[in-house]
Amino acid sequence: STVPAESHPMRPYSAVTNPVTGNDILYYEVEIRPFDQQIYPDLKPTRLVGYDGISPGPTFIVPRGTETIVRVMNSAELPTAVHLHGSPSRASFDGWAEDVTLPGQYKDYYYPNTEAARMIWYHDHAAGIVSLAPTIFLSINAQTQTAENGYFGQAGAYIITDPAEDSLGLPSGYGVYDIPLILSSKYYNQDGTLRSVRNERLSVWGDIIHVNGQPWPYMDVEPRRYRFRILNAAVSRDWALYWTRLGDDKKLPFQVIASDAGLFTHPVTISDDVLYISVAERYEIIVDFAHYAGQSLELRNLDHAGGIGVDVDFVETGKVMRFNVASKRTDDPSTVPAKLNEHVRFPPGSSETRPVDHHFRFHMSRDEWLINGVAFSDVAHRVLAKVPQGTVEVWELENASPGWTHPIHVHLVDFRVLSRYTNIPGNKANTNNDKVETQSNDDHRSRTSPRSETSTNNRGVMPYESAGLKDVVWLGRGETVLVEAHYRPWSGVYLFHCHNLVHEDHSMMAAFNVTALRD
Numbered sequence: 001s002t003v004p005a006e007s008h009p010m011r012p013y014s015a016v017t018n019p020v021t022g023n024d025i026l027y028y029e030v031e032i033r034p035f036d037q038q039i040y041p042d043l044k045p046t047r048l049v050g051y052d053g054i055s056p057g058p059t060f061i062v063p064r065g066t067e068t069i070v071r072v073m074n075s076a077e078l079p080t081a082v083h084l085h086g087s088p089s090r091a092s093f094d095g096w097a098e099d100v101t102l103p104g105q106y107k108d109y110y111y112p113n114t115e116a117a118r119m120i121w122y123h124d125h126a127a128g129i130v131s132l133a134p135t136i137f138l139s140i141n142a143q144t145q146t147a148e149n150g151y152f153g154q155a156g157a158y159i160i161t162d163p164a165e166d167s168l169g170l171p172s173g174y175g176v177y178d179i180p181l182i183l184s185s186k187y188y189n190q191d192g193t194l195r196s197v198r199n200e201r202l203s204v205w206g207d208i209i210h211v212n213g214q215p216w217p218y219m220d221v222e223p224r225r226y227r228f229r230i231l232n233a234a235v236s237r238d239w240a241l242y243w244t245r246l247g248d249d250k251k252l253p254f255q256v257i258a259s260d261a262g263l264f265t266h267p268v269t270i271s272d273d274v275l276y277i278s279v280a281e282r283y284e285i286i287v288d289f290a291h292y293a294g295q296s297l298e299l300r301n302l303d304h305a306g307g308i309g310v311d312v313d314f315v316e317t318g319k320v321m322r323f324n325v326a327s328k329r330t331d332d333p334s335t336v337p338a339k340l341n342e343h344v345r346f347p348p349g350s351s352e353t354r355p356v357d358h359h360f361r362f363h364m365s366r367d368e369w370l371i372n373g374v375a376f377s378d379v380a381h382r383v384l385a386k387v388p389q390g391t392v393e394v395w396e397l398e399n400a401s402p403g404w405t406h407p408i409h410v411h412l413v414d415f416r417v418l419s420r421y422t423n424i425p426g427n428k429a430n431t432n433n434d435k436v437e438t439q440s441n442d443d444h445r446s447r448t449s450p451r452s453e454t455s456t457n458n459r460g461v462m463p464y465e466s467a468g469l470k471d472v473v474w475l476g477r478g479e480t481v482l483v484e485a486h487y488r489p490w491s492g493v494y495l496f497h498c499h500n501l502v503h504e505d506h507s508m509m510a511a512f513n514v515t516a517l518r519d
């Protein structure tokens with residue numbers, strides 16, 4: 001099928017002026033509700049649950065400095081919580097995992113949209129909560145709640161625009177030359193319905209690749225530049241993405257211009273290499289199809305996410321999407337300037353001399369995913385750090401679970417990735433090319449591919465991780481990463497966690513408390 005060029009841009013219901021800030025406030029309403037989608041033409045449609053009954057949810061396009069209020073109504077069967085991932089929201093609007101909206105209720109979320117242009121995203125964040133009776137919900141960790149809600153459709157793009165970005169001349173026109181590619185990966189039952197992930201405890205790799213909600217779509221493009229905003233919205237799958245001509249495995253060059261926190265200082269060219277993107281990361285790329293008029297290109301994915309990951313692969317998980325380039329030349333007024341954003345807000349001060357303020361180990365113990373030995377369900381101990389408001393801190397994030405990887409997300413802030421080192425003592429990694437047969441429409445056996453020894457892949461910080469700020473960083477096999485952030489603008493208790501949604505649901509989540517200046 002063709003890729004839906006965009007999920008419908010969201011229209012505000014009304015606009016008023018904030019009497020305190022003088023900014024416009026746009027008011028939106030979104031309803032979380034079930035809907036049916038036909039995936040396999042000859043099988044049953046699958047029942048999904050999405051924002052406004054579509055998945056991905058509608059795209060918000062908001063000018064920087066315009067405040068938004070989003071009323072989210074829960075017309076689904078499970079409790080939900082909405083997190084606007086990448087927004088410096090006040091704690092009460094940040095989608096705290098236990099701040100759930102029960103079926104039949106709504107919550108109004110307020111967002112300041114103060115940051116520079118970027119693509120952030122909204123998704124469910126509800127902690128494991130089960131219904132004992134139609135009106136009684138109990139918080140427990142037995143089930144994956146965020147994973148289930150995300151997997152069944154609760155995720156969408158939220159784009160902040162600003163005049164500085166608009167003036168650069170990048171390929172523009174949302175849904176025309178500026179297109180989101182929202183990646184996910186799923187398993188289906190034999191009857192064509194989506195398989196629940198509620199009882200998973202390790203990872204959901206998925207054998208059917210989706211882009212913008214469609215399995216392995218294609219898109220017809222003109223021979224000119226396009227901007228693609230890639231978001232990894234999978235439950236667990238990581239990617240090592242590259243472009244090729246159809247039927248050829250030679251990696252073609254492309255440019256990366258932005259990531260989680262928006263435009264880089266300058267474009268980063270990837271040639272003969274891959275782009276690693278773990279769960280919840282965003283990378284925006286420019287592909288110039290002018291060189292490929294009349295040809296077909298493929299966006300592809302390396303096995304085990306290029307060996308940095310431990311992802312289990314299936315027959316077709318090396319393919320993501322096809323692009324058919326028209327042969328008739330078209331005008332291309334777009335450019336990619338050598339300088340994109342000279343005002344990336346790197347944390348102030350000198351990072352070289354700053355000692356590590358907090359060390360967090362991401363590990364597994366007794367079947368639970370933990371941070372420094374603590375589970376999110378351990379209410380008395382789960383605030384793992386106090387950070388005075390306005391300070392800059394360096395956090396050391398250590399993957400202490402050999403054989404697994406963790407994409408780590410810190411709420412509220414954007415961070416700079418300072419360094420990464422790799423240590424895999426005698427670790428068995430997943431590097432062979434034996435693919436597992438397609439698992440969908442099959443019984444639910446968990447089949448992992450055989451693992452073999454591999455040499456250490458000491459990749460350091462990738463150039464596209466340091467050319468801008470991030471809010472997720474991938475701890476690949478054996479990796480420890482240092483990140484530095486300015487803890488602003490608000491005080492409050494915020495979450496940080498592994499964004500593999502199964503790990504997150506099974507307790508690899510904790511809190512930090514940004515303590516107010518005058519307390």
Ligand code: C2O
Pocket residue numbers: 083085123125280409411495497499
């Ligand atoms: Cu994208 Cu705490 O999440």
Ligand code: CU
Pocket residue numbers: 369405406407498499500503504508
């Ligand atoms: Cu994890």
